[in-house]
Amino acid sequence: MNEQVELLTKKITEAKIEISKIIIGQERAIELCLMAIFAGQHVLLEGVPGLAKTLLVKTLAHTLGCDFGRIQFSPDLMPSDITGTNIYNLKLNEFKLLKGPIFKTFILADEINRAPAKTQSALLQAMQEKEVTIDNETLTLDQNFTVFATQNPIEFEGTYPLPEAQKDRFMMKVYLDYPELDEELIFAKKVLTGENPEDTLKKNIVNSVLHAEDLHNFREGLLNISMNDELIKYAVDIVRATRSNDSILVGAGPRATQSLIYGSRIQALFNERDFVIPDDIQEMVLSVLSHRIIIRPEYEMEGVTSKDALDQVIKMVSVPK
Numbered sequence: 001m002n003e004q005v006e007l008l009t010k011k012i013t014e015a016k017i018e019i020s021k022i023i024i025g026q027e028r029a030i031e032l033c034l035m036a037i038f039a040g041q042h043v044l045l046e047g048v049p050g051l052a053k054t055l056l057v058k059t060l061a062h063t064l065g066c067d068f069g070r071i072q073f074s075p076d077l078m079p080s081d082i083t084g085t086n087i088y089n090l091k092l093n094e095f096k097l098l099k100g101p102i103f104k105t106f107i108l109a110d111e112i113n114r115a116p117a118k119t120q121s122a123l124l125q126a127m128q129e130k131e132v133t134i135d136n137e138t139l140t141l142d143q144n145f146t147v148f149a150t151q152n153p154i155e156f157e158g159t160y161p162l163p164e165a166q167k168d169r170f171m172m173k174v175y176l177d178y179p180e181l182d183e184e185l186i187f188a189k190k191v192l193t194g195e196n197p198e199d200t201l202k203k204n205i206v207n208s209v210l211h212a213e214d215l216h217n218f219r220e221g222l223l224n225i226s227m228n229d230e231l232i233k234y235a236v237d238i239v240r241a242t243r244s245n246d247s248i249l250v251g252a253g254p255r256a257t258q259s260l261i262y263g264s265r266i267q268a269l270f271n272e273r274d275f276v277i278p279d280d281i282q283e284m285v286l287s288v289l290s291h292r293i294i295i296r297p298e299y300e301m302e303g304v305t306s307k308d309a310l311d312q313v314i315k316m317v318s319v320p321k
């Protein structure tokens with residue numbers, strides 16, 4: 001393996017060890033979040049309340065030496081609550097920019113579907129452009145700016161679900177599932193000790209494995225993971241097949257191809273290889289594509305899920321030798 005790739009693998013392994021001091025289980029979700037961070041992309045986090053979504057993003061920020069900001073979306077949240085605003089200082093007789101939470105590095109955009117479209121799009125535009133404009137002044141965001149957005153999957157009343165076009169801006173959807181029995185027992189016991197995971201983070205029991213400014217250097221390691229033309233074609237074929245599947249009303253767009261290629265490369269790394277094989281692509285399909293397709297209502301009523309549809313898509317596309 002190339003030296004840069006080895007270094008990146010070592011860092012990711014170290015990060016996983018530190019994160020596991022706080023987050024019990026959820027290994028795949030942690031892996032997927034790390035993938036998006038190293039790909040410089042954004043994540044949709046989904047899971048019922050209390051599955052440690054907030055704790056996970058805080059822990060990721062701490063471990064990777066990045067700062068953390070949380071934005072609670074609500075019906076009265078204004079775009080300027082996210083980006084910031086110029087405040088007039090009477091004493092100095094001048095305007096001073098008060099930067100909003102978007103200038104932090106890892107952002108938890110909590111319950112993004114609770115804010116109206118105008119406010120959502122302030123965030124989504126920033127995600128795309130990595131800059132924001134406040135009173136005609138354009139400011140650049142942190143180079144590691146990463147958004148983790150949660151949508152409340154239970155309540156629909158008074159919410160504004162993200163339009164399909166906006167979901168497409170997230171590299172993947174990471175689903176947090178209920179913990180296994182043994183995992184739940186571990187943190188049930190922790191309750192007795194009165195140990196609060198947030199305190200554990202503060203006490204530096206969990207180490208930062210890198211400095212924020214080094215993160216982009218590690219990213220370059222990914223460029224050394226090879227993916228041959230046949231495999232690129234395979235990824236493209238899979239995305240295209242979502243557009244002609246019977247059970248899928250709206251298939252995935254070209255951004256999906258980009259995300260699938262990024263994801264497969266990092267998946268190869270997680271599988272301890274510096275070259276992509278078809279399995280890596282298949283492993284990424286669900287996380288990268290499930291939020292970008294819409295199942296036909298008549299199929300949905302029969303119980304067909306996006307996972308079923310994507311499994312079928314994978315079966316239909318011929319795998320390169």
Ligand SMILES: Nc1ncnc2c1ncn2[C@@H]1O[C@H](COP(=O)(O)OP(=O)(O)OP(=O)(O)O)[C@@H](O)[C@H]1O
Pocket residue numbers: 022023024025026047048049050051052053054055056179187197
């Ligand atoms: N996998 C886990 N590992 C460790 N602690 C956990 C785990 N799952 C839940 N917890 C515990 O549950 C608490 C709730 O987590 P957190 O507030 O991060 O959930 P959340 O998913 O953000 O919830 P909400 O959707 O209500 O915002 C944590 O402080 C932690 O003590």
Ligand SMILES: [Mg+2]
Pocket residue numbers: 053054055110
């Ligand atoms: Mg939370």
